[in-house]
Amino acid sequence: MGIRIIFLPNNEEVVLSERCIRVRDIIRRLCLSSEECVVIVDGVPVTEDRIVCEDQKVEVVKVFSVG
């Protein structure tokens, strides 16, 4: 199944094959810097140390693209 990531504000989706992954690694895999995005897990912003699993809702907000 993997981890489904929703990008905001454009609602594009990406699925990572891992079942669990650290937020820091998500940011690296998406070729973003930690300063230009905010990762939200189940509606709450999280730090880069957090591990997320496939049953959680993961949103990545590209800060400079938000109105």
Add this chain to the structure above:
Amino acid sequence: MAKCSLCGNEAVATIRYARLKLCKDHFISFIQRKVKRTIDRYGLIERGHRVVLAVSSGKDSVCMADILVKLSKELAYEVVAIHLDLGIEGYSSKLRAAFVELCTRLNVVGFIIDVVELLGGMNVADLAKKLRRPICSVCGIVKRYLLNAVAEALNASSIATGHNADDMVCYIIKSFLNQDYAYMSKLTPKTCPVPGAVPRIRPLYEVYERETLIYCILRQIPYVHTPCPYAPRRSLDVELKRALSLLEEHSPGLKISFLRRFVRNASKYKQESAVYVQRCSYCGSISSSSKCAFCKITEKALGKPMGMEVKKKIEALIQNRDRR
């Protein structure tokens, strides 16, 4: 799980430049204190001031409004929120609804200025099309003019905007690239008072764009996250901000130290670029020529300079003081 550096609860954000990890409550108070320090450091607001909050309903302006409303009791100043409805189809209505919700939530007096109504049925996109000019440039002229007119009608001490640290660093670098020192000298936390122009203040001058977003999510403030449909997809601004965020990641705090140094030196740029200020012969607003930009574009698009008429309509709206 990362823990809050101050209380040990689960952290929601890392503040690299301050070497802190903060939980929800400590993050919110950290940002609010940061804005208060900016107000104190640069003397943005004084006791008894009336501050116009320019709210577009994007994340930055709603964050600014939320914090300034909260600080208004402590620092004893008055706030009035203003929203300009630009009449952009399928977009402006969402912004307007979010503004109404924000005013209700913050319990603040809010005015909505309907641009289409003021410009005789034309929105900014129609105006730009008729003028054959880029929409963002026309929109900027209209917004600056109307905000100043509203603030004057309200007898306000200043207009607060939601420009954040990332915006300001980006604008300063862009104006340097264009060698536009006159514009550069205005990119400080507070613009110099000029008779006829209400000073602009930027309380989020040292708050990063990432922080305003996290603040809005944590405070659950209503904001519209979709960008303007006319905003260019890959603008120089976004590219510059992305490049600068890589530098910030490498050297945390770089943008804030740059901005503080810039403020210390900004007056030097002003001396090199002194512009003679005149009054518009049609509406009396300050201008660099005998006709202000708003009167120029309305004359070209609508056949007559609309400055004076628009000012009168705004004054009537303010006098009615009907809360929207």
